[in-house]
Amino acid sequence: MPDGSGLPEGIVLSSAARAMRRVEARAAWGLAAPTLVLMAILLVLPTIAVLLLSLTDWELGAAHLGFVGFDNYVELAHDRTFVTSLRNTLIFAAIVTPVSVVLGLGAALLIEAEPIGKTFFRTAYFMPVVSLIVAMATVWQYLLHPTIGPLNALLRLAGMGGPNWLGSSDTVLVSLAIIGVWQAVGFNMVLFLAGLTAIPRDLYAAAEVDGVKTGWDRFWTVTWPLLAPTTLFVVTITLIQAVKVFETVATLTQGGPSKASEVLLWTIYQEGFVYLHVGYASAMTIVFVAILMVVTLLQTRVLERRVHY
C-alpha cells in the first residue's frame, strides 16, 4: 500500500481513522507553517539568491545583469588574492582552533580542580567573550606596537628585538591568531566547565578503586573520553568562529601588509561593499558557506557516531 501513510502493507484503515489522520496532518502543517515561512524568507531564499547572483556579473546599482555561468568560479580559482585569502583563513583556523581548545580545556580543568577563586577565574577568562572586540582591538594594537608596546618592551628587557607584530607580513597572521585565541579561550572554557560537571562523580570513584592513581591516568581514563561530545562541539564551534574572522582584520590590518592577513570575510567584504562586484562576492560567499557546511557535516555525520556512547 504505497500511499505514503507509513503503514505496513496490508493494513487498511477505516474511513473514520483516515479522516482523523487527514485532520491531524492539516493541523500539523498549520502549526509548522509560521516557522516554515520564516525559514524560507530568512534562510532558504537568501541562500538561493546568493547562489543565483554568483552566476551573474551584477554590480551593485547596475541596471544590467548578465548571466555568466560558472565564470566567477573559474576566475576565483585563478584569483591570487582569493587563493591567498583562502590559505590565510585556513592557517588562521589551524592555529586558533587547536590552541584555544587545549587552553580552554586546561583552564577549565584548573578552575574545576581548585575550590578557591572559581568565580573570579571563570569571569576573568570569560571577559574577552563579552567585551567588544573592535574596542579591544585598540588595546591589542598598543600591546603589539613595535616601539611603544609593552610586549616588545619586555622582549627588549630580555635582550631580544621584538618583531613588528602587526606590521610585518611574517608575523601578522600569528599576531591575529594570538588575538583570536584570546577571544576563543573563555568561551571554550565555559563549555568545557559545563561538560566537566556532567561527568558522574561515581566514575572517578570507580577509577580510584580500580587503581587509577595519577591525574594523568584519571584524565585519560575518565575525563577525556567522557568530555568527547563536549570537545567535538567545542572544536566545531571554534573552527566555524575562526573561519569567520573579520573584526580584528578590519580594524587592525585591513588585510595587509601586502595581503599577508587577507582572509575570506575581508576579501568578500572588499569585493562586495567596496568594489561593488556583487556577483563575484556572491561566488566567494558560496565557497565560504561550502566550507562551513563541510565542517558541520563532518561533525554530525562522521564524528558524532564515534563520540556518543
Added chain:
Amino acid sequence: MAAGSGLALHGIEKNFGATRILSGVTLEAAQGEFIALVGPSGCGKTTLLRIAAGLDYPDQGRVELGGRDITARRAADRDIAMVFQSYALYPHLTVRQNMALPLAMRRLSLAQRLPVIGRWLPGTRETTVGIAESVAQAAATLRIDQLLDRKPGQLSGGQRQRVALGRALVRHPRAFLMDEPLSNLDATLRVHTRTEIVELHRQAGVTTLYVTHDQAEALSMADRVAVMMGGVLLQVAPPAEIYRDPRHRLVAEFIGSPRINLIDAVVDDVGSAVAASGEHPVALVQGLALPPGTPVSIGIRPEHVRLRAPAADRLPVTLSRLEFLGSEVLAHLVLDAGRLPIIAKLVPDEVAGLTAGRCFGLETAPADRLVFAADGQRIDVEPVAGRVALHA
C-alpha cells in the same frame, strides 16, 4: 574466623562541617564473612562504606584489612573492590575493557599502557595475555561471555549490574564493598540476583560489606546484619537473632515486615507493664525491676498476634480490614484504647468468617513480648517459673 584477618572498622567518626555523620562506629567482618549494613537513607551507611573503600577518610578511627592498618592508604592502594549503585561503568569502553581496566592499572606500567608504543615494550604481551585470561574467567563465572564486546549503553540494567560485579571480581580482591547494587533492578530480577550474589560470595569466599536500605535483602543474604541509625551502629547479629532478639526499639521497627506492633505501657507497683485499656488495664509483662510509673513500650511481631474472644486480661481490638496475600492474611486492627493500629499476620484458615468491625481480645505468648525502655533500649525479662501464664 581468626580475629583481625578480615575487614575491620574501629571507632570511625566522620563529620561534614558541623553535621556528625558517623559517631564511633566499630564493625568487624571476619575473613570471608558477608555483612549487610542496613539502615534508612541518610543514616551514614554509604559514608562508612566509602571510608572502608578509601574514597573518604575518617576524622577518627582506624580501618584494617587482613590485620593491617590501611586507614591512611588511598583507595587505589587498598586491595578492595567496590560495586556502585550506579554501576559506574566506563561508557566508552567495551565490557571486556571495563573488566580489564583494574588489572591493566595494576599489572602494566605507565609506559606499557601507552597506545601503540606500549604494545612493543618488553613484558606487555605476556601481561596482556594474562589479563585477557583473568577477564575471560570472570566473565565465564558471571555468564557474560557473550557480552564482552558490547558497550555498557547496549546492555540492560541486569547485564550492567553483572559487568560491575565482574569488574570487581576480576582482580580477586581481599574485600568486596557493595553499595546498594540491586536498587536499580526491577523486583523480579532483584530477588534473582540476590541469590546469585550469595552464591558468588560462597564460591569466592571474599569478605563482603553490603550496604542496603532493604531489610529483606539484608536478612536473606548476610551472615550477619548490622543495623545503623543516625550514624550509630545499633546492633550487629545474625539475621535470625536480629529478628528474634532486637536490642533496640529502632532495630525492632526497622527489621521485619510488616512492622512490629508497639504498645505503650506503664510499670505498676508490682513491676508489671500495664497497657491502658479503658476501665480494665491489662498487664502485658511481669517481673520488671523498674520503678512504678516508668513508661515502656511492648513490641509484638505481627505473626505472634492471635485473635481471641474478648476477655478481661486481653487487650480489646477491633478488626478494620483484612489484606489477603496468598499464603497469609494481614489483619489490620485498631487498639480500642488510644486508636493505635495493630497488624496481625494470620493464616487464611484463621480468618474464615471474620468481618470488619468485630471485636477481639489480643493474645500473645509472653515470650513474644519484647520490652523497650523509653530511650529505646531493650529490657530483658526473665521468664519467672509459674508466672509465665497469660494472666497478670
